[in-house]
Amino acid sequence: MAKDVSHDAVVIVPGIMGSSLQDTATGRIVWGLRTGPLRKAWCRRDGMAVLQLSDDERQGRFGRIRATGLLSVPAWAPYLKGLEPYGDLVEAVHAVTADRAAVLEFAYDWRLPVAVNGALLAEAARRHLTDWRGHARSRAHPDEREARLVFVAHSMGGLVTRAALTHAPDLEPDTRAVVTLGTPFLGSVKAAVILNGNRGEALPVLPKRRMQALSATLPGVHDLLPGYRCVETGLDVERLDPAVVERIGGDRELAEQSQAFRDSQRSAGRPLPAHRALVGVAQPTVQSMSVENGVVRPQFHAFELNGDRELARDRHGIPVRKDRGGDGTVYRDAAHPGTGQGQSVAYVPLQHGALAKNSVALRHVRAVITEYEPELGPPMGDGEVGLDVPDCAAPHAAWWLRLTGVDNPSGIACSVHDAETDRRLMTPRLEWRDEEIGAWITLPEPVLYRVRVNTGANAPITQLVMGVETDEDD
Template identity: 30%
Template sequence: MFTQRPEERLLQEEDLVVVVPGVLGSVLRRPDGRYAWDASLAMGAQFLRDFCATLEALRLPPGLGDGPPPARDALRPEKLMPGWQVWPGFWAGAGYPALVRSLQKCLKNPERQLMIFPYDWRLSNRYNARLLLDRAKRHLYEWRREGGGPHAQLQLVCHSMGGLIGRYFLHVLGGADITRRAYTIGTPYSGSVKAVRVLTGRLLQPPWRWFSERLRPVAETFPSIAELLPSHVHVAQPGGEGGAGDDRRADAVPLRDCHVPGLSREAVEHSAAFHRAIGNNEAASPDRLVHVFAGGWQPTEQTVVIDPPELRFTRRERRFNWGDGTVPRFSSVPPHWEDDAHAMFYPATHVGLTSHAELLRDLTGKITAIAPRARLTPARPLSLHLPPVASAEETVPLQVHADSPCLTLDAHLQKADGTSYGRPLPLRPDGTGGYTADLTLPPGMWHITVETTKESPASQVDGLVVVVSD
């Protein structure tokens, strides 16, 4: 742990870290206490038919938009998904135990400095972003008052669709004013082609097409799924040049500008409005606010091709087919970025990002980043006051003065032969830069070293005292 001089303190050490999970990533409970969605439901369905029954219980009323659900359809988010979650063919993940453990290890006060934000992932990301703003403000206020200090801010860790909530929170609701950094893990900034599959009933191929058809009317009631529709992808129209394998059709148009068979126009417009609201403000955000972690080198669907009466989904767009299997590479970074040089890519699928050891190590390294000046700052001067001679019958007064009243100082005692004597003795601060300790030593010559802890570089000062018997 490192601290600096008051004007150069590592303020991020005081920050509140907030975890925002992805779609399916929160356990949901019914008003009667039964679970509507948890790890046993996600993993325990032995057949897709059972899985469909589970999703049917999650259905929302149509046309909900950005508001809360009626009381009869409300579910209570309880915690992060503790194990694997899967929506066959569309979304899957390893849960959040590894991510949470990594964050807890890098925080000074993990019980109070880590805020978990489970949410009802069926609802609009706009609505959940407003809930995040309210809850994060209250939690940050409490943390500042009870331990973090007045300069503490937020650091957001957003997984998958949680990154869309984070973006709306930062750039539309003004959350950037209280946020030092935001980290996105596998976030589909510009959506995913798989959302088109879900909302057109083409998620899985025969013989599982019946599952897609049963899933579609339920998914159409979830505003969040519409907001995952790709804003980047181009749809190839019938009669394009170059045949089915050509990814450079002159007649390709954005999703919002064409009719895709089976895809609700209302869903497309809802998605476009959501992404437009973010894009109008995102480009003006500070360059170092958002840090991207993403998977790569996996075959990923990039383009929708209209081939009546069917739709086809191709894995190649402008010569690239990379991604994490769900999110294309060019959708894994903010759309206003000039390129993705500042993103960090890992050879992983979307499923395993939250448990990827290298990614988690790099993430926690950024959260606990050290400013270069912290390593270059010279040692803090300490002034030692110690009598040269003392009687074995007396208490030896040890006094140190420093330019800060907030240090942690320990006195280390050594005998004349260099061996340590007892445990380090903490010095008492007086609140003005003075520190004291009372020593009781047997006769002999003593080497006393006073050293700062929790600073880099450590500061120290030492002296000798001779203790004589009467």
């Protein structure tokens, strides 16, 4: 029996913070650190300063930082919570390609504008396809056609892929399919929350201050800002403009550049070839916001539109609000640019980071890579269980893990694991509290943990949580 593999060339494009970065002057790895050094970097006063964009870099003089590979260890960042490594995705792709040479792992400096990385991806993808077409094993297609490209892109990687295909239209006929996993095509309100820092919190949290200071310098973060109507102002809902971005803590110039780039992408109107969007659902997700005295108030609801693309209102003239959910980072309706000929959307109840790691998502990716017909969907998991955990927690202090979408804890198992070894450390008991189902969790030490909720289906829900002690420089 022949092995079910594809003879096409595959390009894996990670999301923001999904590539390890190195300081070219010192040779020091500055992103992609293991848990201990990573935690210390977030808690030191200058720990993330090396990643801030310099004046030279803002002028387009790059090279101070270079990407060395896809993220290979679990990472953590405030607001983004856990960032899972891409090893499982890479191996899943290798399992269904004719040769390891058919796969390109495109690491990139995620701090830079999506437009810059899109141009670099276009060049890398063309070289990769040319090299693979020269490989003997690329010419074994059952239909004897020439090898083409398949892009597999997680999160911001989907935006980079779209930018690459817009930058180099000649790539489009050579692209058989594009798979996106949780890509914020319409942006994410969480990017605005990050730029706002911890202004809305009573107590300062050092890692969040570091994340805000870093993000305010990064074009990559500004490229993730929401482009849909998401700012509630009384009885109206407006788009997030650069002036408001500056008021909440972002950079006005970067916001203006990002908006102009996104407008150009929209006006190009080029759908991704044979696009397969995998969208996370059923997780508590920030979908809109209000701004009060420069403080972002996240809101877990979106606003419905009518057939004229205007706000739907009830009989009192109040905008209709609905909790549409998402993957915990990207609101579900922002994770695909719409459906059309050759486009498809599949929904899975997974958190954002797990979309590039979970077995259901990986089966979907493998099915697209090996598909014969243009419309194949993934094997879907059962259930609509959502998981809500904090970014970080102090060791020895109890916190509440909340489940949504369930009314009975029967058949649901919760466990806490060491994120690096996946060794199970505890199995908390689920219980009722204030009409919610959840569990009290106490972390034993300041390391990175993975919380896993198994519903009995084939898609456990996972999320990373960092154990962080009191600010180390206080």
